[in-house]
Amino acid sequence: MNDEFSYETQDTSLNKKAELPLVWLLPICAFIVSGWLIYKSASEKGPVITIDFPTAEGLEIDKTKIRYLDVEIGKVTDININQDAKTIQVTAQMHHTAENYLNQNTSFWVVRPQVGLAGISGLNTLISGAYIEVKPGDGPHQHHFTGLPAAPVLKTEAKGRQFVLETANLGSLGPRTQINFHGIPVGEVLTQELSVHADSIRLVIFIKAPYDQFVRKNTRFWKDSGIDLSAGADGFKVRTGPLVSMLSGGIAFRTPPDDTVKDVKPEYAMFHLYDTYEQSTQIEYRNTLKYVMYFNGSVRGLTEGAPVQLRGIPIGAVTGISLELDAKTADIRIPVTVDLEPDRIKEINKQPNVSNKDMMSRLISKGLRAQLQTGSLLTGQLLVDLDFHPNSKVALHSNNSTYQEFPTIPSSLDQFTHAAQTIMDKIAKLPLNELTTEMNSTLKSLQVTSKAANGMLTDAKQTMGSADKSLQSADQLLRSLEPGSTTRHEIDKLLLELNQSANSVKQLTDYLEQHPEALLRGKDDE
C-alpha cells in the first residue's frame, strides 16, 4: 500500500468502483452444486457389510454388484481370505435403501450361470459376470452374513405353502425337483433331510398359490420320475410323467374330487410320498393284520408287494419274503409275511366284541388256506390266493416270527409237479432192460413172420392175376348179356317159355291136388 506505483494508488478510480458481486454467484453455485452432490453421495451410502463365501469364484472388487430383484443395491469393495483360510470374506458397500434388508435371516448367494435339466439360469452372468443376489429375511439387524453356497430354491417371497413329504428312498429326487399337478409345474422340493431315526427322508416342498389349496386331506403324492414300466401279476403297464420328470425325476400329486375346500391341509402338513402312481391309487388301510405263511415249494415269481387275494379280490399284500434254515433239522423254509387288510371285507351281521383277528381265526378254522398261484403266465408273477379248502389239514410250523401263522396248502402247480414227479418215479422203477430183450426177440420172430408174409404176398399176387383173368371172362360174358343182344333175347324168350311151362306145371299140380283121381280117370270135361 505504501508503494507509490501500486495499482491502487495509481488508478484508484478503477478500483474504488464497487462492482456488483455478480461474479460471486458462480462460486456460490459451484459450492452449492458440489456440496449437494457430496451430500447426496454421502447420504446414499448405506452400511458396509461383510459376507462369508466358500469361494470368490467370479467375484471382482468394484465390479461385482449386489442385487435384489435385479436392482443394484450394493457393490463389492473388497475380498479377503478369512482367518481360517477356508472361506473368503466379501466386503460390500450397500446402498442406503438396502438397510431394511440387512437382517439376520437375509441370505446372500452368488449367481453364476447354471445349466440343468430343469432349465438354464443365470445366463446373463455369462457376459456380465457373476453377481450376488439377496433374499431379504427377518430377524434382528446385522452387518455380517454367511453366504449360501448355492442359490436357494425360493428366491423371492412367492405366495404358496410348504408341506412335508416322507419317503423311504430319495431316488433321483432332491432340491429343485419339480412338482406337477395334472402335469402343471406347481412347485419345487426345497430341502431334503434324514429323519431323526434315519428311517425315512423328509422333503420340504413348496406349492405355489393358487395350487396349494389343492393339497387336501386325501391328496396323494407319488414319484413321477421316468418311465414307470410295471410288470405286475396283472400284466404290463407303462406310465410316463412330463419330459423333465422323465429326465431328472419329479413328484406329482392328485387330489380326489371328494375332498372339498374344507379339507385343505395346513402348512407343513405331512404326506407320504408313494413310490409309484400305482401305489398311490391304492386305498390305504391303516388297520392291518400281519401273518406269516410258510410255503414249501419255490416262491420264484413272488415279490414284495404281490397281492394277496381272496377269491380274486385283493385284500392285502406281501410285505416280506425271507429264507430260514433250521440249524437242528437242516430244513429250509420260506416265511412270507403278509399284511391283510380286513377293512376291505365288508361285514354283515356284525358281531360286537369280535376283533378282526378273531374273525380271521374263525375263517381259518373254516378252512381258509393260502396258496401260491400264478398271476400272469407271461411274467410268471405269483400271488397269494386265499380260499376255503375245508378238507385240508392245518399244518403249523414252528413259528419263530412275531406274527401268527397262516396255514397254507401246496399250490396247484406244486400239486401238479408233485404228481408228475410220482409218475416219473414209477416210470423209473419199470424193468426196462428185460423189456427190451423181450422186445428184441419178439422183433426177431416178427422179422421171420414178415418174410413168410412176403412169400404169401407173392402167391397172392399170382392168385390176383388169375382172378383178374376170371373177372375179364366174366365181364365178356356179362357184356353178351346186355339188353338188346341176341343172347339176351333168347334168354328172355327161354325164360318166358320156362315161365309158361312152370305155369302149366303149376296148373297141373293144382288140378291134381284138387282132383287126384284125374290121374286115373283123366280130366273131367264138365
Place this chain on the structure above:
Amino acid sequence: MKSLPSALRQGLIRCDECGALAQRGAASRPCPVCGSSLHARIPNSLQRTLAFLLCGYALYVPANIYPIMTVTQFGVGETHTILGGILTLIEGDMLPIAILVFIASILVPLLKLIGLSLLWLCVFYRWQVNARRWTLMYRIIAFVGRWSMLDIFMISILISLVDLGGVAQVLAGPAATAFASVVVITLFAAKNFDPRLIWDNQKI
C-alpha cells in the same frame, strides 16, 4: 531486476482490444481507435479471479470423486472415475497412456488452480518475486488451459462412437460436467487475471 517504467506510469493506457495507446486521462472515454472502453488494468481482476478460482476448486472435487463415464456392456453398467480409469490403464500395462491421462486430467487442472492461486496471492499480498518468472508461469497456465479438455474430448467421441444400444453404450457421468466446468472456469480465471499487476507490485 530493474523493471522498465510501465505504460501507466508514463500516463498511457493500452486498449485491450486493438492495442492502441491512449492518454491516461482518457480512461473514462472509449478507445479512440476501436471504440471499446479503456482500462488501465482489467477491472476487478483480483475479485473475479478469486471468484472463478473458488468456483474451480468447488467443482474440482466432484470432478474427481464422481464417475466421469458409465460404460454399459450387455445391460450392465460400469462406472469409471478419472482416477479409477488411470488405475485401470496402469493395470492394463498402458503406463504411458496412464501418465498422459493423469497429467491431462488431474495434474494440469490442479496445477492451473494452484498456479493461479499463487499468482493471486502474490498480487494480493504484494510478494516481492521474480516478476519475469511469475509472468512466464501465468503464460504457461493461460496456454495450457485450453488443452486440458482431453478427457472431455475422449468421452464425447466415445459416446458418439460406442452407441450400440443394448450391447454397449458409453454415457457421460456427472464428473464430466464438473470437469469441463473446471477447465472452462480456470480459463476464465486465467483470462480475468491481469499479469501486469505482478509488475505493478514489484518494488524497484
